[in-house]
Amino acid sequence: MKRRTFIQNSLATSAFVTLGGLSLQSFGASKKKITILHTNDVHSHIDPYPATDRRNANQGGVSRRATLISKFRNENPHTLLLDAGDIFQGTPYFNYYGGELEFKLMSMLDYDLATIGNHDFDNGIDGLFKQLPHAKFEFVSANYDFKNTVMDTHVKPYKTFVKNGIKIGVFGLGIKLEGLVDKRMYKETKYHDPIETAQDMSRILREDEHCDLVICLSHIGYFYKKNPSKVSDLILARKTKGIDLIIGGHTHTFLKKPTIEKNSVGENVLVNQVGAYGLYLGKIDFYFDSAKNVSANGSSIIV
């Protein structure tokens, strides 16, 4: 059994922590680093907030996000850029251009993949389909069945990437649409249980696709305090296995740092969400080492 320990650093800036007396600072040639950058619920917030805003004055903006992303890509070219849905709706940019600018900018920022949020149906499923030519990135959703809609074949359950020799599998999960989105908007889109779907996906990605890293791109929400049994990212993390990271959205939860949960077999799962409106960029770095070194030294999570 793989030995996994973790350290939750209480400092805002993560200091370097050594485990078992062995320094992890020196990475040899066999050590590899994968960076995951992520956003969620950007809701058409293309410009920074104006100086007059009562809460987020002068914060956010796609242009600054572009600067950050290129900086991190320069630091580590083995980077994936992901979005957890609700790209659309929230500023007049969406009312005027229907999502065209959002998709074009995300393509310019070189997003690798996104999942579909409930507000991405706001101009109907046809409105989403109409904007697809502007997106150079792909969409994943494993629990929405688009078979009887225009989106059929345009959304895959998962996608795999190979970065620096590491195989990464990313699957998508969407929220229950009934009661949340007008049926006239989502039409014949079918929703399936996120937990069962996630369990199938992690098995396929681990066993059939032989992924080293499995990421769930979710728009089911972080946690529902007033309705704690409602399926959410925290419940998903606890009830499944084989998922390393859940990148969430929908609840606009501003996590100061990723949450570490135990999955159904007691392994650590990271759950992260960066609020909304492009005010933050999430960054998760995965370091790989020879299995021999890892079993000798253990592994750590620093958040």
Add this chain to the structure above:
Amino acid sequence: MKKYHLLLFFILLQIACKKEPLALSQIKGKRIAVSNKIKSNKVIDSFIKPFKEKIDKSMGKILSYASKNMHKKDGELESTVGNLMADIVHQQAQPIFHKRTGKSIDFTLLNYGGIRSGISKGPVTTRTAFELMPFENSIVVVELTAKKVNQLITYLAKGKKAHPISHLTIELDKDYNLKKARINGKKINKNRTYFVATNDYLQHGGDRMNFFSNPVSLHVLDYKIRNALLDSFQKIDTLPAILDNRFIRSKN
């Protein structure tokens, strides 16, 4: 002999090149604020510019004024911004509905999730209305039986959310049980129907407001909520920012 040398060479080469299995050794996670300390990207800025200019031209018009910051969490079961929206929808829909049907709207119900931003102190512009109500939803008037109205009130009591209401007052005890509900100051009369203004999203089962399904009658006003806000903002000099206990829970 030479052959064996070659074979040995290949075996050694294979061992040397054999991929050592890798495992996850460390994960580091953090968030980075997209703050004003970060430089903007010129290529992106110039790409956005024409899109932005077109919007700014129509969004900047000053329509009214907010004397204080208003947001949807500034009360427990009501909010200044929610009260404003529900009151505006009620006032703006009333004359249209009356002209068409000769009847009056009894009360208005919107949803908490439909309030998409706050209103910052200062000038209120077209943009304010777009941020508050970015959705294209329209006002509908639903005729409900008294029984459905009671279901609506139970929904609000159980929901524990500051869903915006107008011309309806609800009082709950500290455990969220209904103490009193009044429509225009009067008890609910089980022998009559009520006209309720809401939006088409909620009438179609949004937020599980199922009491709006299969109403006695349905009147589509073809009037977007956002346009009602814009029309109203133009008429009001300063937006009222009120909490008037229309939806309250007792503390004891």
